[in-house]
Amino acid sequence: MESSLLRAQKLLEQRRYDLAERELRQVLEHQPNHAGAHAMLALCHSQARRHDEAIAESRQAVGLAPDDAYVHYIHSVVLHDAGQYRQSRQAVDQAIAINPTNADYFALLASLFVTGERWKDAAESARKGLALFAEHVDCKNILAIAQVHLGQRDEARTTIRGALGEDPDNPLTHANQGWAYLHENQPKKALEHFREALRLGPGNEWAKAGLVEGLKARNPIYRLLLAYFLWMSRLDGRVRMGLIIGAYVLYRVMRGVAESVPESMPFIMPFLILYIAFVVLSWLGAPFFNLLLRLNKYGRYALNRTQRIQSNAFGAMLLLTILCAVGWLVFRVEEWAFxxxxxxLMSIVVVSALGMGANFKGRQGWHMFACALGVIAAGEVAAFAIGANSWGVAMFYAFVLGVFGFTIGVNFAGARRTQV
Incomplete structure (x- = not known):
């Protein structure tokens, strides 16, 4: 059985998970209480996106060997892959408490802090891992990500250079170099590293996401929008919220001044229009430029399945919006404006709903909420079509309130999901 276990370990290193699973099941047939085999089988399930089975196996491993740091670490890995970040943090903390001398454990903890956008904690954990093993490439990569978001660009360059020196064929390092260039508003250089990362690791999601952003950043408008998104990502969450609320308060004040002092309207109106345009772009800029990329004969291959579906749905809603707006302008039928x-607004809901990953908490409930909003919108259209305009207007306002609640709720749920 030891030979099967060794073969399984080797197959896991080679990422041949189906063959590794076969070997591990042979081990467990003869030794059903082998904690290490259960832990490795959990990894196989996790890589196949069978998250419930992976968590069940890793929990069984922890139950069989509660004092084994490795099984707690594997339990943390599969919880992380399943999007259960708080529980993953608890498991890796337990692994570190049992064995505080393994750099892999600190690398995982640092990656969890990256998910929660706790950049200082991520950098500290990565440095602890590097203190244990100075050549740990994952720790160097995570440290570089944290340094970029902390504004330590020179230090990030040094860290990435060191990681490339240790392992020049590491796709994650090239992807990190690409993202660092995006933060420096150099999409052309970023694309070179994203392409190299995907050549070395075709399944690297971090590089794929960067490639899409780099391609869209060739458009000067999206480049400005991306620069804003990346700048905001470097700020503390409370500062970000303060800026968003502050900008809205300033908008309301300027609008009030323009209404009370009509002479100021020509000077204030451009700023109000810019603010509204910016808010709309921050909501729908990414799917809009995904749609443009979708229509490009080469760019369409860079988008993943979710992004393609989002862009198709957004394109359909955008076309409907334009047609109704044109109808309102041409025929002066007020109902068409509604x-x-x-x-x-429905395009915002559709894009948000389709963008929820399989592990998004309450995903089914949010999808039902989105469907309910679609039904209300359809009822509004039907009411206007039969001449029941008062009902149509009432349903419109109910729909707007529903969209507002949906966007606030989804953003709040997403923020809570990444807390560690």
Missing amino acids: VALSAF
Whole structure:
């Protein structure tokens, strides 16, 4: 059985998970209480995205060997892959408490802090891992990510250079170099490293995401939007919220001044229009430029399945919005303006709902909420079609309130999900 276990370990290193699973099941047939085999089988399930089975196996491993740091570490890995970040943090903390001398454990903890955008904690954990093993490439990569978001660009360059020196064929390192260039507003250099990362590791999601952003950043408008997104990602969450609320308060004040002092309107109106345009772009800029990329004969291959579906749905809602808006402008039928605005708002809901990953907490409930909003919007259109305009207007306002609640709720749920 030891030979089967060794073969399984080798197959896991080679990422041949189906063959590794076969070997591990042979081990467990003869030794059903082998904690290490259960832990490795959990990894196989996790790589196949069978997250419930992976968590069940890793929990069994922990139950069989509660004092074994490795099984707690594997339990943390599969919880992380399943998007259960708080529980993953608890498991890796337990692994470190049992064995505080393994750099892999600190690398995983640092990656969890990256997920929660706790950049200082991520850098500290990565440095602890490097103190244990100075050539740990994952710790160097995570440290570089944290340094970029902390504004320590020179230090990040040095860290990435060191990681490339240790392992020049590491796709994650090239992907990190690409993201560092994006933060420096150099999309052309970023694309070179994203392409190299995907050549070395075709399944690297971090590099794929960077490649899409780099391709879209060739457009000067999206480049400005991306620069804003990346700048905001480097700020503390409370500072970000303060800026968003502050900008909205300033908008309301300027709008009030413009209404009370009509002479100031020509000077204030451009700023109000810019603010509204910026808010709309921050909501729908990414799917809009995904749509442009989708229509490009080469760019379409860079998008993943979710992004393609999002861009198709957004394109359909955008077309409906434009048609209704044109109808309102040409025929001066007020009801068409309500429908145009509803179609536009529905595009926000559709993009948000489709963007939820399989591990998004309450995903099914949010999808039902989105469907309910779609039914209300359809009822609004039907009411206008049969001449029941008062009902149509009432349903429009109910729909707007629903969209507002949906966006606030989804953003709040997403923020809580990444807390560690």
